[in-house]
Amino acid sequence: MEPDRPPSAPTGVTAVAGSATSVHVMWNQSTDDQGVRRYDVLLDGKKVKEVPAERHMVDITGLRPGTAHAFTVRALDSAGNEGPASKRVAVTTPKQGTEDTRPPAAPSGLTAEAGGSRAATLIWKAAEDDAVASYDIYQGSSKIHSVGGDSTSAVVTGLRPGTAYRFTVKARDAAGNVSPASPEARLTTSGKGSSEAGAAPTELVAAARRTDEGHYIDLTWVAPRTGGEVTEYQIRLDGKQDTSLVWGGKVPEEAKYSFFVGKEAGVKHRVKLRAKLPDGTWGGFSPERTVVTGEE
Missing domain, CATH: 2.60.40.10 (Immunoglobulins)
Structure with a gap:
């Protein structure tokens, strides 16, 4: 045993x-x-x-x-x-500063957009306070996420397909004072049970390219809307994890990447990719593309 x-x-x-x-x-x-x-x-x-x-x-x-x-x-x-x-x-943790008992104003302009069946992107306008330390995201009356005070957006993951949600945001200052809730934003996730997460890259284009060394696949895609910066992607080739891409600096919205796939012509490959979201989870995969080496 x-x-x-x-x-x-x-x-x-x-x-x-x-x-x-x-x-x-x-x-x-x-x-x-x-x-x-x-x-x-x-x-x-x-x-x-x-x-x-x-x-x-x-x-x-x-x-x-x-x-x-x-x-x-x-x-x-x-x-x-x-x-x-x-x-x-x-x-x-931020410095305490002088005694502060006045809470920030409520964040305004909150919008919520479903990112497929299991994720949502929330965007709001900053609260009026000279020392906002964080924003707390609420689903109904339950706190489900927090982001730093310099953020005005967040991605919420782990949602259920085909489900209605209500979100609000509250600001918290360095002294711990909490603002009133923002106006509510509502959305309904898509699908009835898709196993894929939302927030997937879009407009993926895959093309074969031949060089003296052999055959390459060139990829271009548009980064998912995550409410934060995406610096890491995972490429899946022929159903297996092949490459992880990590950018040291800011990644352009329209990203590009090329990789070697061998010297033989006429080989069919399937490729798709997904992004690591700002909260550390993986988003959904892009639609899969098929490429044949030697067909350019």
């Missing part, structure tokens, strides 16, 4: 300073053959919070203002096995 395996390390961990004394930590679900029982959130290697398996976010409070913090997350399964810690995520 094989021994029980520990849970996998959580992926997509993000940490956003919610105020001078709090940080909002989020992560993706771990996998385990026995079922995850809980998550432990560690601050600088020391456990500071236990979170039930059905939740994948938590606010860590009571932190020191103007201080750098490092967070990791690990999963424990129902058999008591402790999984490895996630990648370390660093964040610095």
Whole structure:
């Protein structure tokens, strides 16, 4: 009988300073053959919070203002096995400043656009306050996401196909004061059960190109609307992961990439790609394209 395996390390961990004394930590679900029982959130290697398996976010409070913090997350399964810690995520809380009891104004102009069947992009106008530390996104009355105070957009993932949603946004300043909610934005996700996530690249064009070395495939595509910067893509060739692309700087909206596929002509290839979203999760794949080497 094989021994029980520990849970996998959580992926997509993000940490956003919610105020001078709090940080909002989020992560993706771990996998385990026995079922995850809980998550432990560690601050600088020391456990500071236990979170039930059905939740994948938590606010860590009571932190020191103007201080750098490092967070990791690990999963424990129902058999008591402790999984490895996630990648370390660093964040610095803003300085406290002078005493502030006045909350920011409510964010305005909130719009919500479905990105396929399982994602949505939210965009709003900045709240009027000289020290907005973060924005909290609500689905109905439940807080589901946070982004930094310099952001005015966010991608929400993990939605259900063909479902109506209501979103609002609240601003939080460095002193922890929270604004009233923005006007509500509503949307309905598409589909009835597609397994693909939303926020997929569009207008993918794949073309064969022959050189003295052999055959290449040239790709061009338009980046998905994510509400943030996309710097990483994954290319899938012939049903298998082939290449991960990571840009060090800003990626143009119309991206390009070329890769070598061999020296033989007349070989058919299938290619598609997907983007890593700002929250650390993967978006949906683009439509698949078929290319035959030697046909240019």
